[in-house]
Amino acid sequence: VGLYRVVVGGLPDWLDARRLLGDGDFEFSAEQGGRVSAQARLDASAAADLAARLRGVGLGGRALTLAVEPALPRVLRRRALAEEARRYRSGSPGFGRGGVRLDAEGRRSLTPEALALSLGQRAAARGAGRVLDAAAGAGGNAIGFARAGLSVTAIERDAGRLECARHNARVYGVAERIDFVHGDARVLVPEIEADLLFVDPPWGEGYDKQRVEPTALPLLAELCTLASSERPLWAKVPPSFAVETWPDARPEAFFGVGEGDRRRVKFLILELS
Numbered sequence: 001v002g003l004y005r006v007v008v009g010g011l012p013d014w015l016d017a018r019r020l021l022g023d024g025d026f027e028f029s030a031e032q033g034g035r036v037s038a039q040a041r042l043d044a045s046a047a048a049d050l051a052a053r054l055r056g057v058g059l060g061g062r063a064l065t066l067a068v069e070p071a072l073p074r075v076l077r078r079r080a081l082a083e084e085a086r087r088y089r090s091g092s093p094g095f096g097r098g099g100v101r102l103d104a105e106g107r108r109s110l111t112p113e114a115l116a117l118s119l120g121q122r123a124a125a126r127g128a129g130r131v132l133d134a135a136a137g138a139g140g141n142a143i144g145f146a147r148a149g150l151s152v153t154a155i156e157r158d159a160g161r162l163e164c165a166r167h168n169a170r171v172y173g174v175a176e177r178i179d180f181v182h183g184d185a186r187v188l189v190p191e192i193e194a195d196l197l198f199v200d201p202p203w204g205e206g207y208d209k210q211r212v213e214p215t216a217l218p219l220l221a222e223l224c225t226l227a228s229s230e231r232p233l234w235a236k237v238p239p240s241f242a243v244e245t246w247p248d249a250r251p252e253a254f255f256g257v258g259e260g261d262r263r264r265v266k267f268l269i270l271e272l273s
């Protein structure tokens with residue numbers, strides 16, 4: 001009584017779908033092309049919440065589909081959208097410490113601290129000693145790798161942003177673990193030794209939320225040819241990246257850790273070697 005049948009389609013089979021979908025007794029069935037669909041009967045507010053959260057979202061290069069039966073009352077849909085917009089503002093924190101410096105682009109593209117640290121810990125667990133961060137921005141990932149105990153070379157072509165990264169590394173007490181290099185990664189990366197190449201290319205302000213082609217990330221497209229078994233590459237790409245264009249890469253989804261984004265995929269890491 002009062003339940004809505006919700007069907008979400010197009011979920012990639014490499015994704016932890018329960019984490020995305022949240023509470024609910026979901027049943028899963030295989031679709032074509034490595035995709036999965038999930039269905040459940042939810043109460044009105046849970047159905048409206050899920051619909052608002054998944055609206056316009058694409059994962060791995062394809063838009064999710066969502067059907068709700070019977071149709072939700074408009075007032076509920078609007079309330080859920082407003083609530084989702086409010087939640088969006090309480091996402092994972094960038095840098096948690098005070099006194100950091102960020103320009104507008106550095107702030108917009110900053111990897112949340114908790115996620116940067118967990119990437120660092122993974123790299124350390126894999127035995128990487130030195131990481132080359134080819135596009136360091138204001139230092140979010142470089143600092144995360146250094147805090148996990150790795151040595152880091154951090155390249156950034158914007159001199160002001162590189163200074164922000166250097167300052168932020170001092171705030172975190174890890175500046176001595178990071179070599180900061182000003183220049184173009186396309187020239188410098190082949191010359192610098194490392195156990196792991198990390199690339200978080202600019203996504204562009206209005207990146208496509210449903211499908212991002214490799215051509216939209218030209219820095220990555222150039223640097224991915226430099227991956228090898230001795231020096232694997234981790235690419236941080238939008239959730240909507242067309243993963244099938246990189247058939248040898250294993251995608252892994254990273255969710256937020258904030259109240260507002262713990263059920264939202266923040267980015268994918270693709271490993272190439």
Ligand SMILES: C[S@@+](CC[C@H](N)C(=O)[O-])C[C@H]1O[C@@H](n2cnc3c(N)ncnc32)[C@H](O)[C@@H]1O
Nearest residue numbers: 109110111135137138139140141157184185200
């Ligand atoms: C997405 S941001 C990196 C954010 C960073 N991972 C963080 O969490 O703070 C990408 C950065 O790549 C830099 N960049 C773009 N092309 C570059 C190139 N050819 N060489 C070096 N840096 C480049 C941009 O200036 C930008 O700061």
